[in-house]
Amino acid sequence: MNVTGQSILVIGMSHVNAICGSLDGDEDQDIQVTNLNKSPHIFDRRRNEIDCSGFGDVQPNYIFLSLHGNFHNVISLIENPVPFSVGDTEQGHVPGDDAIDRVFIPEDMMRAFVEAELQATTFIHFPKLVAHFAAAKIFHLCAPPPSGDQAHIRNFPGVFKDQLHLRVSPLPLRLKLYRIQCELFRQACDQHGISFVDVPDAALSDSGALKRDYWNDDPTHGNLQYGRLVIDQMKAIAEVS
Amino acid sequence: MKPVSPYSGLPDRQFWRKEPGIVEPALFDPVHNVPFRIGPDDRIVTAGSCFAQHVARYLNNSGYHHLVTEQAHPLMGEPIARTFNYGTFSARYGNLYTARQLRQLLLRAHGAFEPVEKSWPKGGGGRVVDPFRPQIQPHGFVSEAELLVDREQHFRAIREAIRTMDIFVFTLGLTEGWADRRDGAVYPLAPGVAGGVYTPELVAFKNFDLAETVEDMQFSLDYIRQINPNVRIILTVSPVPLNATFEDRHVFQSTTLSKAVLRLAADEMTKRFSHCLYFPSYEVITAPHVRGAYFGPDCREVVEEGVSHVMGLFFKHFTTGGQKTIAPKVQDNPDVAVHLDAMGRAIDMLCDEEAITNE
Numbered sequence: 001m002n003v004t005g006q007s008i009l010v011i012g013m014s015h016v017n018a019i020c021g022s023l024d025g026d027e028d029q030d031i032q033v034t035n036l037n038k039s040p041h042i043f044d045r046r047r048n049e050i051d052c053s054g055f056g057d058v059q060p061n062y063i064f065l066s067l068h069g070n071f072h073n074v075i076s077l078i079e080n081p082v083p084f085s086v087g088d089t090e091q092g093h094v095p096g097d098d099a100i101d102r103v104f105i106p107e108d109m110m111r112a113f114v115e116a117e118l119q120a121t122t123f124i125h126f127p128k129l130v131a132h133f134a135a136a137k138i139f140h141l142c143a144p145p146p147s148g149d150q151a152h153i154r155n156f157p158g159v160f161k162d163q164l165h166l167r168v169s170p171l172p173l174r175l176k177l178y179r180i181q182c183e184l185f186r187q188a189c190d191q192h193g194i195s196f197v198d199v200p201d202a203a204l205s206d207s208g209a210l211k212r213d214y215w216n217d218d219p220t221h222g223n224l225q226y227g228r229l230v231i232d233q234m235k236a237i238a239e240v241s
Numbered sequence: 242m243k244p245v246s247p248y249s250g251l252p253d254r255q256f257w258r259k260e261p262g263i264v265e266p267a268l269f270d271p272v273h274n275v276p277f278r279i280g281p282d283d284r285i286v287t288a289g290s291c292f293a294q295h296v297a298r299y300l301n302n303s304g305y306h307h308l309v310t311e312q313a314h315p316l317m318g319e320p321i322a323r324t325f326n327y328g329t330f331s332a333r334y335g336n337l338y339t340a341r342q343l344r345q346l347l348l349r350a351h352g353a354f355e356p357v358e359k360s361w362p363k364g365g366g367g368r369v370v371d372p373f374r375p376q377i378q379p380h381g382f383v384s385e386a387e388l389l390v391d392r393e394q395h396f397r398a399i400r401e402a403i404r405t406m407d408i409f410v411f412t413l414g415l416t417e418g419w420a421d422r423r424d425g426a427v428y429p430l431a432p433g434v435a436g437g438v439y440t441p442e443l444v445a446f447k448n449f450d451l452a453e454t455v456e457d458m459q460f461s462l463d464y465i466r467q468i469n470p471n472v473r474i475i476l477t478v479s480p481v482p483l484n485a486t487f488e489d490r491h492v493f494q495s496t497t498l499s500k501a502v503l504r505l506a507a508d509e510m511t512k513r514f515s516h517c518l519y520f521p522s523y524e525v526i527t528a529p530h531v532r533g534a535y536f537g538p539d540c541r542e543v544v545e546e547g548v549s550h551v552m553g554l555f556f557k558h559f560t561t562g563g564q565k566t567i568a569p570k571v572q573d574n575p576d577v578a579v580h581l582d583a584m585g586r587a588i589d590m591l592c593d594e595e596a597i598t599n600e
Contacts, residue, residue: 087390088386091386092384092386093387105317106382106387113317159587163580163584
């Protein structure tokens, strides 16, 4: 699919690697990707500041943001030294009784904690980006969900190998934190006139985890196939917008 | 030499005009004969009406061991923990205004009373509040199922507090309350005020009289001493007037009656229980000596200066080391902080990598 005359700029951090690696030169010539982590003239990581002048005169029709998105993994990929469960509408808390003595954290409280972090690290950038790209329609891509298999994470722990002795968290807990993060992104996007884009349905297992086909060989990102799915999703959105 | 009258030779404190507070309000000190002291290692549990929150706050900030058995997970940090009322009291029971509430809380926490009413609706979307602590979370719980899980943790914390405390400070606040007609469960607020629906067929107004309040306090302190025979008890009466009365009379008349009942009940407990004393915070705030200066512009809220006077006397008379000023103890956990930092750094490292490989 070609979006003739309609340019797309993807701005993000590590999750854009899967997109960048899947671009087809001819087919996707209207899509540009800026990885902020590799763009020190735009993004000062140490001070967490974006300087939009670094984008130059680029004025795309569509912006797809993919900022951060791994905070849920910081909290829940590996069991906390003080294991916890989180409040849940249906089950009361997740994970439920799993023979581990867990401190219960009400859902609203966990949400407040995650929101404070996301506000400081991520949402703080929204007003500046919205103002800079005022002529564009702006979207924000949802981060990929956790992979459903603890064994996969144990097999590809990557930089988390030193934490593995604490064990990989059960999937329901990882999904809970992920969903809280997604809801907060959606709310923040709504507040700033940004359209939030859900993960492509094709990437989701029945439980809402990332399907095996899209697991990367690290615990927190989608692979190139996942990147391809997202590219097609962005182009479809641009076509109908 | 024969005394001139029975009052001859009695101490100055027993004579109104000998009180230094008449001239200098800050010197007003009605405390004496304190039979025990609180050391820095004594574990202090606080409970009661809203004035008890001040006691807890000063203990938190003064180097004494305010025992908090229901702590927020160390991830959460102080501001969020405070918003969700962790550390306001020793456990998240919220304000216990009446002696009947204290009695029923002890029974509920130990599985001896299970009220019919489990939750009250709050707004829409299935949200609920706990009828027995309706303001413990800013927006209630996401569901009754979540509330019940939280309540289980809450009750465990209460049992631990009762079992391990050295000092129990309880502030009696009100005699008026609302009781469920089905089982007598008493709520801190009428349904409809902060959640729930007011249904006259299900709840009834109750104004506990002196006999009932004494009986409830007797039961509660007996119950506590059965679990923890050596606990020392400090009772206070909240000086904060009623916000509203359901009795058909002026709210100030209800206030004076309520406080009189509570004061008498507290006095009775000091006679019936050893190592149980009354601390006159009510008297300090309401005494003519302070000329009403300890009430705020609404004539109800106690201003910081008044709380400071009360707690100054508390530390002067009850503690071995006096009042210290230290930063509130943050419920941190080095392991959690290290873990969070390590996970954040790992994510940062990972996010720098370009290896997206296994297509």
